[in-house]
Amino acid sequence: MSENLRLWLRRVGLEQHAEIFMANDIDIDVLPELSDEDLKELGLSLGHRRRILRTIAELSSAAVQPHATEMAESGAAAGDDGVREAERRQLTVLFCDLVGSTELSRRHDPEDLRDLLWRYHDAVTGVMQRYGGYVANYLGDGILAYFGWPRAEEDEAAQAIRAGLAAVAAAKELSLQVHVGIASGIVVVGDIEGGGRRQAGAIAGETPNLAARLEALAGPGQVVIGGLTRQLIGATFILDDLGPQALKGITEPVGVWQVLAERSVESRFEARAGRLTRFIGREHEVALLVDRFERAVAGEGQAVLLSGDAGIGKSRIVRQLHEQLSGTAYTRLRFQCSPSHTDTALYPIIRHLEYAAGFQPDDKPECRLDKLEALLRRGAEDVAECAALLAPLLSLPGGERYGATDLTTTEQRSERTFKALIDQLLGLAAREPVLYIVEDAHWLDPATRELLTRALGSIADARVLILITHRPDFQSDWARHPQVTALTLSRLSRGQGVAMVRAAGGEALSEEVVARILQRADGVPLFTEELTRSVIETGNLLGDSDIPETLQASLLARLDRLGPDAKELAQLAAVIGREFGAALLAAVTGMPQGEVDRVLERLVAAEIVLPQGPAQDGVHAFRHALIQDAGYQSLLISRRRQYHAEIARTIEEIGAVRPSRRALRALLRMR
Numbered sequence: 001m002s003e004n005l006r007l008w009l010r011r012v013g014l015e016q017h018a019e020i021f022m023a024n025d026i027d028i029d030v031l032p033e034l035s036d037e038d039l040k041e042l043g044l045s046l047g048h049r050r051r052i053l054r055t056i057a058e059l060s061s062a063a064v065q066p067h068a069t070e071m072a073e074s075g076a077a078a079g080d081d082g083v084r085e086a087e088r089r090q091l092t093v094l095f096c097d098l099v100g101s102t103e104l105s106r107r108h109d110p111e112d113l114r115d116l117l118w119r120y121h122d123a124v125t126g127v128m129q130r131y132g133g134y135v136a137n138y139l140g141d142g143i144l145a146y147f148g149w150p151r152a153e154e155d156e157a158a159q160a161i162r163a164g165l166a167a168v169a170a171a172k173e174l175s176l177q178v179h180v181g182i183a184s185g186i187v188v189v190g191d192i193e194g195g196g197r198r199q200a201g202a203i204a205g206e207t208p209n210l211a212a213r214l215e216a217l218a219g220p221g222q223v224v225i226g227g228l229t230r231q232l233i234g235a236t237f238i239l240d241d242l243g244p245q246a247l248k249g250i251t252e253p254v255g256v257w258q259v260l261a262e263r264s265v266e267s268r269f270e271a272r273a274g275r276l277t278r279f280i281g282r283e284h285e286v287a288l289l290v291d292r293f294e295r296a297v298a299g300e301g302q303a304v305l306l307s308g309d310a311g312i313g314k315s316r317i318v319r320q321l322h323e324q325l326s327g328t329a330y331t332r333l334r335f336q337c338s339p340s341h342t343d344t345a346l347y348p349i350i351r352h353l354e355y356a357a358g359f360q361p362d363d364k365p366e367c368r369l370d371k372l373e374a375l376l377r378r379g380a381e382d383v384a385e386c387a388a389l390l391a392p393l394l395s396l397p398g399g400e401r402y403g404a405t406d407l408t409t410t411e412q413r414s415e416r417t418f419k420a421l422i423d424q425l426l427g428l429a430a431r432e433p434v435l436y437i438v439e440d441a442h443w444l445d446p447a448t449r450e451l452l453t454r455a456l457g458s459i460a461d462a463r464v465l466i467l468i469t470h471r472p473d474f475q476s477d478w479a480r481h482p483q484v485t486a487l488t489l490s491r492l493s494r495g496q497g498v499a500m501v502r503a504a505g506g507e508a509l510s511e512e513v514v515a516r517i518l519q520r521a522d523g524v525p526l527f528t529e530e531l532t533r534s535v536i537e538t539g540n541l542l543g544d545s546d547i548p549e550t551l552q553a554s555l556l557a558r559l560d561r562l563g564p565d566a567k568e569l570a571q572l573a574a575v576i577g578r579e580f581g582a583a584l585l586a587a588v589t590g591m592p593q594g595e596v597d598r599v600l601e602r603l604v605a606a607e608i609v610l611p612q613g614p615a616q617d618g619v620h621a622f623r624h625a626l627i628q629d630a631g632y633q634s635l636l637i638s639r640r641r642q643y644h645a646e647i648a649r650t651i652e653e654i655g656a657v658r659p660s661r662r663a664l665r666a667l668l669r670m671r
Contacts (some may be wrong), residue, residue: 005018005021005026005027005028005031008028008031009021014048014051014052017042017044017048020042020043020044021042024042031056032056034052034053034056036049036053039052039053051115055118055119055122084150084190084191084201085190085191086188086189086190086191086202086636087188087189087190087634087635087636088186088187088188088633088634088635088636088637089148089149089152089186089187089189089552089556089634090148090152090184090185090186090187090549090552090553090556091146091147091148091149091156091184091185091187091189091203091207092146092147092148092156092157092159092160092182092183092184092229092232093144093145093146093147093160093182093183093184093185093187093203093207093208093210093211094128094133094143094144094145094146094147094160094163094164094180094181094182094211095142095143095144095180095181095182095208095211095212095214095215096124096142096143096145096164096167096178096179096180096215097139097140097141097142097143097178097179097180097215098120098141098142098171098176098177098178099176099177099178099179099220099221100177100220101140101141104116104176116174116176117141119174120141120171120174120176121138121143123170123171123173123174124143124167124170124171124178125143126170127163127166127167127170128143128145128163128167130163130166131147131159131160131162131163131166131340132147132153132156132159132340133145133146133147133159133160133163134146134147134149134150134201136201136203137201142215143167144208145160145163146189146201146203147159147160147163148553148556149189149201150560151557151560151561152552152553152554152556152557152559152560153339153340153553153557154310154339154553154554154557155338155339155340155553156553157182157184157229157232157233157553158232158233158236158237159340160182160229161182161223161225161229161233161236161237161259161262162262164180164182164223164259165223165259165261165262167180168180168221168222168223172221177220177221178220178221179215179216179218179219179220179221179222179223179224180215180218180222180223180224181210181211181212181213181214181215181216181217181218181224181225182211182214182223182224182225182226182229183207183208183210183211183214183225183226183228183229184207184226184228184229184232184549185205185206185207185210185228186205186207187203187204187205187207187208188203188204188205188636189201189202189203189204190202206250209249209250210226210247210250210254211226213247213248213249213250213254214226214247214256217245217247217256218258222258223258223259224242224256224257224258224259225239225256225257225258225259226254226255226256227254227255228549230255230257231549231550232549232550232553235263235265236262236263236265237259237260237261237262237263238259238260238261238262238263239257239258239259239260240257240258240260241255241257242256242257242258243255243256244256261361264354264355264359265355276316277500277503277504277529278503279316279320280492280496280499280500280503280525281492281493281496281499282313282317282320282489285317285487285489286317286320286321286324288304288485288487289304289317289321289324289465289467289487290321290324290325292304292465292485293321293325293330293433293435293465296433296434296462296463296464296465297328297330297433297463298463299461299462299463300460300461300483301459301460301461301462301463301464301465301466301483302459302464302465302466302483302484302485303456303459303465303466303467303468303478303481303483303484303485304465304466304467304468304484304485304486304487305468305470305476305478305479305484305485305486305487306318306467306468306469306470306487306489307469307470307471307472307474307486307487307488307489308469308471308472308488308489309471309472309524309607310471310526310554310558311524311525311526311527311551311554312489312491312524312525312526313489313525313526314439314469314489315439315469316525317489318437318439318467318469321435321467322435325435328433329432329433330432330433330434330435331378331428331429331431331432331433331434331435332434332435332437333352333356333425333428333434333435333436333437334352334437334439335348335349335351335352335436335437335438335439335448336348336351336352336439336440337438337439337440337441337442337443337444337445337448338351338440338443339440339443341443341445342443342444342445343445344445345445345446345447345448346393346417346445346447346448346451347445347448348438348444348445348448349393349421349448349451350393350394353372353375353390353393353394354394356375357371357372357374357375358371359371359394365396365397368394368396369387369391369396369398369401372387372390372391372394372396373387376390376424378427378428378431379423379424379425379426379427379428379431380420380423380424380427381423381427384402385402385420386420386423386424387401387402388402388403388405389405389413389416389417389420390417390420390421393417414447418450418451418454421451422451422454422455422458425455425458425459425462425464426458426459426462426464429459429462429463429464430462430463432463433463433464433465434462434463434464434465435465435467436455436464436465436466436467437467437468437469438452438466438467438468438469439469440469440470440471441468441469441470441474441476442470442471442473442474449476452466452468452478453478456478456481456483456484457481459483460483472488472607473606473607490523491522491523491524492523492524492525492528493523494518497517497518497521497523497528498514498518500525500528500529500532501514501517501518501528501532504528504529504532504533505532505533505536506532506535506536509532509535509536513535517531517532517535519625520625520626520629521625521626522623522624522625522626524624526551527551527624527626530548530550530551531548533548534546534548546629547626547629547630547633551626552630555626555627555629555630556630556634558606558608558627558630559571559608559627559630559631559634561606562602562603562606562608565599566599566602566603566606567631569585569589569596569599569600569603570603570608570609570631571631571632571634571635572585572588572589572643573585573609573620573622573628573631574622574628574629574630574631574632574635575632575635575640575643575644575647576647577628578621578622578625578628579612579619579620579621580619580620580621581617581618581619581620582596582597582600582618582619582620583618584647584650584651585600587650587653588643588646588647588650597618600620603620604620607623608622608623608627609621609622609623610622610623
């Protein structure tokens with residue numbers, strides 16, 4: 001039997017049964033499959049059977065292993081797969097702590113209290129993991145979690161808040177109350193080996209201290225956030241501004257907000273589109289979309305695959321198309337994919353139905369069913385049948401209203417659900433043209449992808465334009481449909497970039513500063529806007545590695561997705577400069593040239609770097625200056641110095657490497 005199961009039994013207070021489990025070959029992965037009859041056969045008493053089954057029921061099968069592993073590794077988070085070197089990076093840190101723990105100890109027998117606290121820890125830990133958090137430590141009755149480590153995510157601040165709200169709800173189900181503090185900022189985080197033990201996910205910086213102070217400030221059942229977190233989430237949540245607060249150990253008053261609820265929004269773009277500049281360029285692209293819509297209006301169904309890098313302006317073009325069609329009668333359906341729900345079946349459909357039906361947090365199930373029927377009535381012929389199929393997706397009890405269905409298998413239900421959704425689309429199109437928008441298809445779950453494939457095959461004679469936005473790494477065979485047009489967005493021209501800087505508030509910036517912004521933004525509209533605003537708001541004229549806080553997570557996420565080997569090579573390349581040679585990388589790392597070339601091919605495929613010049617020169621360049629800066633900034637200063645020294649020493653011995661003149665110029669372009 002594994003030590004993890006012994007630890008789990010110890011946590012439940014039933015370690016005396018470890019030998020029985022071992023004798024019957026029961027390990028940690030078998031626990032969720034055990035029944036009361038199984039445990040009875042093992043000879044466990046009724047009370048002990050009930051305790052084990054209750055604890056198993058409160059954990060998903062995926063959560064049992066992580067909790068035992070956390071105990072075994074003294075606070076390491078679930079899924080930790082090895083020592084992670086310390087890095088500088090922007091994180092969102094969450095502190096969650098029980099309210100009234102002293103009173104709880106008075107009201108409960110110690111054994112009952114231990115059981116209650118274990119269930120509380122299990123419930124909150126499960127919430128953190130569900131929203132992508134790394135549970136770093138248990139501090140008394142509190143839990144410390146990071147969002148954005150060991151892998152950055154673009155919406156990590158929003159995910160932390162969702163986890164905080166869910167933790168409040170989970171504690172309430174146990175008749176407990178918690179308070180939560182959340183802060184974002186630059187930290188040093190990583191694993192520490194020393195003194196014969198390992199501390200996983202050690203963190204240093206002001207951010208965890210701020211999160212702890214915010215948690216202490218929060219009242220029972222409250223989630224409180226700091227200024228940078230507030231900036232990162234845009235309009236995603238409904239907030240109550242608590243004003244500047246004096247916090248212990250922090251010199252200046254800190255802006256504080258209480259999170260009341262998540263706001264119902266159509267898309268990620270709408271949630272963050274508080275400060276839009278005027279629309280610049282892209283006239284050809286918008287004209288093409290209008291043309292495809294007009295074809296759809298004439299009864300020739302169309303689809304456009306709109307591709308481009310993050311920040312290139314895909315969602316802004318979608319909004320511009322909507323404005324161009326402002327005088328036209330049509331129905332708009334908008335579906336937003338999520339990086340946190342790539343395995344949640346039909347997640348974009350569910351969120352759209354909730355938004356379009358106008359669900360409110362305090363709606364009763366019957367009220368929601370009424371709203372769902374009202375929404376479906378616009379396109380469905382048999383509203384009751386369609387609602388009966390969709391109600392389970394929305395966690396609504398439709399059985400009493402609609403009766404039992406004749407669907408006995410998951411495949412049958414999926415088939416009928418797909419048909420109902422497509423019939424709803426075609427029913428709407430029979431009344432007026434439909435603009436069917438799917439944003440960020442690179443995060444599609446498999447079920448929604450299958451639905452879209454079927455929809456594309458069903459709209460040939462329908463008044464429907466399906467507009468799908470995605471990043472370049474998304475692959476599909478949808479372009480084989482004759483009505484599908486692929487459209488790739490390119491970078492802004494220099495003139496358009498200057499216009500965008502001015503439109504973003506940079507009218508008074510000097511030509512030199514504007515040129516520096518354009519050089520670092522590389523024609524990406526979002527980068528141009530955020531760099532301009534950073535200069536205006538901070539007065540910082542952009543050092544070589546300055547990255548606006550709003551871009552940190554999305555840039556680092558691209559590097560984290562590479563895996564440790566490719567990321568480490570990209571970080572070393574970032575120290576060399578915007579351009580670098582494969583020969584120098586091989587010489588510094590000691591890796592065989594062939595292995596370096598293979599890793600560089602992965603970086604090219606991920607569109608992190610691009611080849612420069614003849615292939616035999618082995619010279620590459622970072623696709624965007626800010627990605628290079630993100631790689632450089634993520635290194636500890638001590639590691640940067642080490643790399644600089646190794647690079648300089650290798651260049652002194654460069655004769656053995658025999659680079660071309662072009663490569664040598666790139667190698668010498670160090671910081």
